[in-house]
Amino acid sequence: MTRTVKWLSGPLNTGKWAAVLAIATAYSLQKDAFLRTLARTVRWADLDNPRAFRKRDKASRVNCWTLPVHLYDRALFDAVETMRRWILAAIAQTHIEGKLFRMFEGRQRRYAFWLLRKFVRIGAVLRGEAPEPQFAIALAERQAVVRLLRRLLRKALGKAPRVHLRRSFALDNTLYRFFTHQGKPYLSIASLVPGQRIVIPLKGFPVPAVTGNVRVVIDPLQHTVAIHVPIPVRVKTLPERREPVVVGLDAGVTEVFADSRGHFYGEGFGLVLDRLSAQTTTQGAERNRLYAAAKTLAASSRPEDRQKAGRIRRYNLGRMKLDARRARGQAEVKRRISEALREVLRSRPDVLVMEDLSRMRGRTKSRHLSRVVSRWMRANLKERAEFLAQAGGSRLETVNAAYTSQExxxxxxxHHNNREGDRFHCQRCHFTGHADTVGAVNVARRYTHPELWERIRVFTPKEDVLKILREIFERQKARCT
Ligand SMILES: [Zn+2]
Structure with a gap:
């Protein structure tokens, strides 16, 4: 697992800046040419196998922008990666998997998901073809799936990506070298002129031991560059255990989380969030009021009013101060979340199960929580959990958490009556517990219970989740009586 760290350069002199700009331009043009080739769906097998793409390209190579060979290859793989990410993001954002799941069942559902597993098949669908899978399924059934999927994909994909900003390029380890001279870090990179290198002075910290690809991002305003370096993060390996330890988390409001073992983490977090929420909303209201006042004054015919409007703009809208305060708030949220997660992970569970937070979009558990704060919290929680779980040797699994608070x-x-504020009390078997703990236990069960895991997917619609839960309940009941 890796993390990206950025190194900044100081301002470059005219000669070096021109040389770096030349690389960024040539690289971007080349990458754009690759993107145009890849936009043709007949080429989408190349997205599954970029090496084959490179091999074929090599046979008929026209290196129009005279990039060094390694840089040319980077542009090629970069284009493939951009294309792949674009397709996957479009499919995820438009919930195509969920729609297919609802529309089809049995063989056809299996076929629909089989089609989405390879880019070459997605390309075929877009051309209206219905490729034949290993398993038996009639042509008419295949075509019905393809018709719907093709429509969904065409709507989702829109215009293929192109390179609009010529601002970055990737380098493999033959193209760059970090070194230290008189205690100062430098990066030397190959220029477009054979044998000539560009030496870039870096700011700050000592030079890392880097071996992988790095990305150079240029800043045309400052004439500086930022070097994005992937730093490997060590993942601890655990001794074999017989039963994997699974811990479910319920992201709360009063605390950061409750876990399925009945522990609470990050107490007092709710107070911090409330304070930040109050801050962001009152600041926003205050600023809106001043904006309105300034606008009215500026439109006034009296010059002293217009002067006053200017003064409000200059001194009272306080964007910088506000931004600084927000940044501090965000840092505090992030710190609290990290602390709580570290505490959860201290016992080194094998699997950490959490709600799929990207699907919580816009939903908050508390009314007091402002949208801004709730967004920071979800974004940070997801990012931190992914990072810390892996770094600590645990696996993070996300599940569909619909109805986990009522089950x-x-x-x-x-039943929604099972929960009342902080208390959970089953209306049927009179099981009781803390509502957040029960929520966390249910989150863990979505992973450990074979039928729940099998049938409730992250994209399963809420109504279907309820149907499945009811069905399991009825079956249990029948067995017990
Ligand atoms: Zn019960």
């Missing part, structure tokens, strides 16, 4: 972990009875 009884003992008898599977689902």
């Amino acid at each position: 009884c972990p003992q008898c599977d009875y689902v």
Whole structure:
């Protein structure tokens, strides 16, 4: 696992800046040419196998912008990566998987998901073809799936990506070298002129031991560059254990989380969030009022009013101060979340199960929580959990958390009356517990319970989740009586 760290350069002199700009321009043009080739769906097998793309390209290579060979290759792989990410993001954002899941079942559903697993098949679907899978499925059934999927994909994909800003390029380890001279760090990179290198002075910290690809991002205003360096993060390996330890987390409001073992982490976090929420909303209201006042005054015919408007703009809208305060607030949220997660991970669970936070979009658990703060919290929680879980040797699994707050972990009875504020009390079997702990237990069960894991996917719609839970409950009941 890696993290990206950025190194900044000082301002470059005219000669060096021109040389760096030349690379960025040539690289971007080349990458754009590759993107145009890859936009043709007949070429999408190349997205599954970039090496084959490179091999074929080599046979008919026209290196129009005279890039060094290694840089040319980077542009090629970069284009493939951009294209792949674009397709996957479009599919995820438009919930295509969820739609297919609802529309089809059995063989057709299996076929739909089989089609999405390879780019070459996605390309075929877009051309209206219905490729044949290993398993048996009639042509008419295949075509029905392809018709719908093609429509969804065309709507989702829109215009293929192109390179608009010629601002960055990637380098493999033959193209750059970090070194230290008189205690100062430098980066030397190959220029477009054979044999000539560009030496870039770096700011700050000592030179890292870097071996992988780095990305150079240029800043045309400052004439500086930022070097994005992937730093490997050591992942601890655990001794074999017989039963994997699974811990479920319920992201709360009063605390950062409750876990399925009945522990609470990051107490007092709710107070911090409330304070930040109050701050962001009152600041926003105050600023809006001043904006309105300044606008009215500026439109006034009296010169002293217009002067006053200017003064409000200059001194009272206080964007910098506000931004600084927000940054501090965000840092505080991030710190609290990291602390709480470290505490959870101290016992080194094998699997950490959490709600799929990207699907919580816009939803908050508390009314007091402003949208801004809730957004920081979700973004940080996701990023931190992914990072810390891996670094600590735990695996992070995300599950669909619909109805986890209303479901009884003992008898599977689902009812909104089961929860009342902080208390969980099953209306049927009278099981009781802290509501957040029960939520966390249910989150963990979505992973450990074979049927729940099998049938409730992250994209399963809420109504279907309820249907599945009811069905399991009825079956249990029938067995017990
Ligand atoms: Zn119950």
